[in-house]
Amino acid sequence: MMDNLPSTPGKFKVDKPQYHHHHHHPRQLILRWHHSPLLSKLVVWSILAIASLLAFFLLSPTTPNSSSTSGRRSLRNAAPWGGPAWEKRVRSSARVRRPGGISVLVTGAAGFVGTHVSTALKRRGDGVLGLDNFNDYYDPSLKRARQALLSRAGVFVVEGDVNDGPLLHKLFDVVPFTHVMHLAAQAGVRYAMTNPSSYVHSNVAGLVSVLEAAKSADPQPAVVWASSSSVYGLNSHVPFSEVDRTDRPASLYAATKKAGEEIAHVYNHIYGLAITGLRFFTVYGPWGRPDMAYFFFTRDILCSKPISIFEGPNHATVARDFTYIDDIVSGCLASLDNAGKSTGSGGKKRGSAPLRVYNLGNTSPVSVSHLVSILEQLLKVKAVRNVVKMPRNGDVQFTHANISLAQRGLGYHPTTDLNTGLKKFVRWYLDYYPTSSSKKGSSSAI
Numbered sequence: 049m050m051d052n053l054p055s056t057p058g059k060f061k062v063d064k065p066q067y068h069h070h071h072h073h074p075r076q077l078i079l080r081w082h083h084s085p086l087l088s089k090l091v092v093w094s095i096l097a098i099a100s101l102l103a104f105f106l107l108s109p110t111t112p113n114s115s116s117t118s119g120r121r122s123l124r125n126a127a128p129w130g131g132p133a134w135e136k137r138v139r140s141s142a143r144v145r146r147p148g149g150i151s152v153l154v155t156g157a158a159g160f161v162g163t164h165v166s167t168a169l170k171r172r173g174d175g176v177l178g179l180d181n182f183n184d185y186y187d188p189s190l191k192r193a194r195q196a197l198l199s200r201a202g203v204f205v206v207e208g209d210v211n212d213g214p215l216l217h218k219l220f221d222v223v224p225f226t227h228v229m230h231l232a233a234q235a236g237v238r239y240a241m242t243n244p245s246s247y248v249h250s251n252v253a254g255l256v257s258v259l260e261a262a263k264s265a266d267p268q269p270a271v272v273w274a275s276s277s278s279v280y281g282l283n284s285h286v287p288f289s290e291v292d293r294t295d296r297p298a299s300l301y302a303a304t305k306k307a308g309e310e311i312a313h314v315y316n317h318i319y320g321l322a323i324t325g326l327r328f329f330t331v332y333g334p335w336g337r338p339d340m341a342y343f344f345f346t347r348d349i350l351c352s353k354p355i356s357i358f359e360g361p362n363h364a365t366v367a368r369d370f371t372y373i374d375d376i377v378s379g380c381l382a383s384l385d386n387a388g389k390s391t392g393s394g395g396k397k398r399g400s401a402p403l404r405v406y407n408l409g410n411t412s413p414v415s416v417s418h419l420v421s422i423l424e425q426l427l428k429v430k431a432v433r434n435v436v437k438m439p440r441n442g443d444v445q446f447t448h449a450n451i452s453l454a455q456r457g458l459g460y461h462p463t464t465d466l467n468t469g470l471k472k473f474v475r476w477y478l479d480y481y482p483t484s485s486s487k488k489g490s491s492s493a494i
């Protein structure tokens with residue numbers, strides 16, 4: 049199955065922008081040289097040579113920020129953007145409909161967290177514009193279903209890649225966003241060993257692309273973005289606090305998120321961008337990601353497929369500080385509301401701006417084996433358990449968030465325990481995949 053995944057999954061490159069640059073027509077240049085035919089011929093040939101070279105590089109599928117895979121895709125699947133009707137949809141979606149409201153560009157809007165955050169913002173009257181490349185890291189039909197949900201809520205999702213600089217600049221031209229909620233990323237800890245370059249492309253290059261657009265925008269927005277609990281890596285000081293070491297990542301995924309935190313420092317320092325990084329702790333819930341354990345355990349338990357439960361050395365328990373999506377959404381909205389102001393404009397810094405990192409966890413780790421027991425109860429099906437040694441592919445043995453900084457700075461108070469949250473997830477799952485409980489052996493639903 050992994051073989052079908054592109055090297056940079058679904059990085060749909062969008063058509064070249066449809067706005068026009070005003071270049072001098074070559075004839076204007078040639079006319080100046082009309083008295084010297086040899087010189088004018090030379091000039092014509094050089095211009096033609098330069099133009100064809102330029103055309104080659106601009107149209108080549110291997111231009112920077114795209115892979116050959118995404119380049120090939122772009123010719124087939126490119127979603128056109130631009131034009132008056134498109135701009136109108138963008139403006140309308142981003143329009144603030146409450147006094148004092150904010151206007152937010154949400155990247156990864158058709159993703160799990162992106163969908164929930166976007167609808168929550170829209171519900172309270174903020175302007176929201178989504179951006180998503182609908183890549184096929186996991187079933188894109190789930191992303192399309194989330195997009196339909198967003199559309200009903202009045203959120204327009206532009207189909208495009210965060211690495212598409214011209215598209216980002218166009219969006220900032222059309223809408224003076226007050227905030228960017230940057231959630232687009234290559235997620236998943238273990239998949240980083242299968243497809244390392246997709247992590248660099250989305251989590252490093254993609255983040256830089258978003259920050260470049262944000263720093264150039266006038267007014268500059270404040271940026272809130274998704275880091276990860278995985279940055280704590282081999283840290284053994286519990287619960288994990290923002291002051292703990294994060295220089296020993298255990299996966300390339302974690303390393304790219306940590307790199308993102310350093311990159312955030314640069315853009316804050318040079319350009320005065322207000323930036324908040326959120327270290328999410330294993331977020332779960334309705335409309336979740338099928339690549340996460342609680343999700344595929346549910347699918348596999350329902351069709352009596354054996355599941356692997358990891359254990360550490362000497363049968364040590366593997367545990368996660370599972371955090372329910374609604375609590376994460378509250379933390380995201382509070383982060384936007386407390387993001388502070390960027391001080392620069394048009395790429396110039398005018399003063400210092402806030403740079404923050406917060407843990408958003410639940411503060412009560414639960415073992416994977418207990419997670420499975422809860423699922424068994426809720427699904428009324430016994431799991432076929434295989435306890436296996438945790439493979440060395442990036443996982444850490446446990447996570448546990450200290451959330452006192454977020455409590456103080458954001459008023460963040462998670463309220464959902466794993467039992468309550470999984471109940472809501474299972475209810476959604478059975479509703480979304482209605483045949484899954486009756487159709488034995490069918491894993492094709494996902």
Ligand SMILES: O=C(O)[C@H]1O[C@H](OP(=O)(O)OP(=O)(O)OC[C@H]2O[C@@H](n3ccc(=O)[nH]c3=O)[C@H](O)[C@@H]2O)[C@H](O)[C@@H](O)[C@H]1O
Pocket residue numbers: 235236237275276277278327328329330331339340341342356357358366367368416438443445
């Ligand atoms: O907090 C984060 O920042 C990250 O959270 C999430 O990573 P993880 O905490 O690793 O979640 P997830 O894969 O669901 O595994 C859960 C547990 O099941 C164990 N696990 C997993 C697979 C399996 O077959 N068996 C098993 O025991 C496994 O060892 C683990 O203990 C996001 O996916 C990631 O994108 C990132 O955002």
